[in-house]
Amino acid sequence: MQATPQRTAKIDHLRQHTFDLVVIGGGITGAGVALDAASRGLDVALIERDDFASGTSSKSTKLIHGGLRYLKNLEIGLVREVGQERAVVHDLAPHLVRPEKMLLPLVEGGSLGKFSTSMALWVYDFLADVEGDDKRVMLSKEETSAHEPLLRTDILTGGGFYAEYRTDDARLTIENIKTAEKEGATALNYVEAKDFTYDAQGKISGVICHDHFSGGELTIKTRHVISSTGPWVDDLRKKDKSMTNRGVFLSKGVHIVVSRERLPLQHAVYFDVPDGRMLFAIPRLRCTYIGTTDTPYSGDPKAIPINREDVDYLLKATNEMFPTVQLTVDDVESSWAGVRPLIFEEGKSAGEMSRKDEIFESASGLLSIAGGKLTGYRKMAERVVDRLGKQLRTAGEELRKTHTKDLVLTGGPFEDFAAVKAYEKHIENYLLAASLTPDRAAYLVSNYGKQSPAIIDAATQRQEGTDVARLAAAEAAWCIEHELALYPIDWIERRSGRLYFDMPSIEPVLEEVLDVFAAAYQYSAAEREREKKRVLEAMAWVSVFEVNE
Incomplete structure (x- = not known):
């Protein structure tokens, strides 16, 4: 395998340049930090050990x-902030952050009654400054059923x-990183921060890194570092x-995916489960x-198992609320499991711990943000960059x-x-x-917005393969050039979302997509086979569920 000229140039820039700030961690927080800092005029590098997001x-x-359930814990400030941020982020990317009416059914013995729900939703709207048709409406039993x-x-x-509002979190992360690069940042995936260098005063002066693609080592010289590595902070x-x-x-959260035909909901539904939790079902x-x-x-946060018990729990709860569908494990096309990096609070369960963020500042100048x-x-990015501003002020x-x-x-x-x-x-x-x-069309716009025509134009230049395969190949090539997709799984899982939301679409286009990556990175036959195996293993990981012994 061989790096593209684009990646080689970025590695050289990271080696040779001295940055104002290195952001470690290419998730949504790190992407936001890089964008905020670069847009304020700082010279920023963003590195991520694996792929972005x-x-x-x-x-x-x-x-x-807005975190309706956080009202229960009286986290008024958190609900107000994120409630107001919904509209802000929607305005920044309405193709990615889409309005989603949420239905909250009230049931006998549920966690909320009619009056408490009405008051909670009123407070929710008030805190978030919701106006017009988006304000909450209380429904009768008959209206809810309709x-x-x-x-x-x-x-x-x-x-x-x-x-x-509904989004694709990986796409939102990637578009923030691309926007940060437009503001002058340098971002690169598969570069791991291994350690730090320090000056005579004990302040961080560099980040010692390993390039997982080439196997090489490099030290990025920098005046400041912000760590936004989530579970690894x-x-x-x-x-x-x-x-x-x-x-x-760390708190584990599992989601499962079924076809719309098997669970044809009219709206997103936020519903009670007998054990006191609440679940989302989202079309x-x-x-x-x-x-x-x-x-x-x-x-290990990198390999979070999705056990049959997790799947059965979600299926049982769904079947109890939507009894005519009778979903089984055979209906589950895909799944994902992630961990929430919460700030530990003694004596509280995972569900009770606050979702507030916290900033840690060390004597070396290292700023770490988690939660x-x-x-x-x-807003998290704004806060931690403001904290960096205090270091600069000194x-x-x-x-x-x-x-x-x-x-x-x-x-x-988009207007x-x-x-x-x-x-x-x-x-x-x-x-x-x-x-x-x-x-x-809907898939392309929800993923790429006004970047879609460039992908379509590239597809028309391809002569071989089905229409579906030509479009997928063009999309993969575009993501290699514009979104630093380094391996086929990067595109299948995080650029396109197919691993989670459209598993049946992978097999018909896989060979063509592998060919695109093989050409871009000059795969040998063995390397191409290895990358195909990685994709197939990822597909099995999200769709085959082992029973805990």
Whole structure:
């Protein structure tokens, strides 16, 4: 395998340049930090040990939501902040962050009654400054059943109807990174921070790294470092010898995916489970996904098992709320498991621990940020870069104020969601004119927005293969050139989302996609076979569930 000229140039730049800031961790928080810092005029490098968004940031519930359940814990400040951030992030990328009406069925013996739900949703709207048609509406039993006919009616007493937003967390991360690069940042995946160098005063002066693609070593010289490595944030604090007794606690969350035909919901539903938890069932293009669990996890965050017990729990809860569907494990097309890096609180269960973020600052200058929610990534980034501003101020420098609230992400701009829907129709016609499959229009726009025509144009230049394969090959090639996709699994899992949301679409295009990567990175026959095996193993990992002994 051989690096592309683009990757080689980036490695050389990382070796030779001295940066104002190195951001370690290419999840949504690190992406937000890189964008915030670069847009304020800092010279920024972002490095990620694996692929961008390969950890928690591709394995959330994929909602930009206000955290209704955090009202129960009286986390008013958190609910207000993330509630208001929903609209901000939607405005930055309405093709990626899409309005999603949420139905909250009320049931006998459930965790919320009609009055408490009405008050909770009113407070939720008030804190988030919700206006117009997005304000909550309380429903009768009959109205709730009409909104969602699959709901169990014998225990149904009514419902609440309110506004949230759905996203693809990995795509949101990648578009933030690309926007950060437009602002001057340098971002590279598969580069691992192994240790730090220090100056005579004991302050961090560099990051010792390993390039997992080439096997080479490099040291990135920098004045400051922010660690946003999620589940691994304590590992770097230990390397820096700045670990305290205040650390990260990992909570495992599992989601399963079934076809839309098997669970044809009209809306996203947030429903009670007899054990006191609440689950989401969320329709998305051709599938519906269900989650999540919330249990302590102490294993390897890179390889989180999805056990049959997790799957059975979600299926049982779903079948109890939607009794006519009778889902079985054979209906589960895919799944994912991630860990939430929560700030540990003595005496609290995983579900009770706060989702607030926290910043740790060491004597070496290392800033580490952990906790938080996907929805609040932009404000988390702002806070930790503001903290960096205090370090700069002691050196006589002044940092500009953030303006990421107004920085439209790559793939846009769109005036509003109505413009997104109109653009989907335009792309459908564009596909038809190119003699390609028009049913991929919604998929392309939700992933790439106004970058879609470039992919379609490239597909028309390909002569061999089916229409579906030519489009997929062009998409993969575009992601290699513009999104640093290094391996086929990068595209299948995180750039396209097919591993989770469209498993049946992988096999018909796999050979063509492998050919694209083989040409770009000059695979040998053995390397091509190895990458194919990695894809097949990933497909098995998310669709075959072992029983715990």
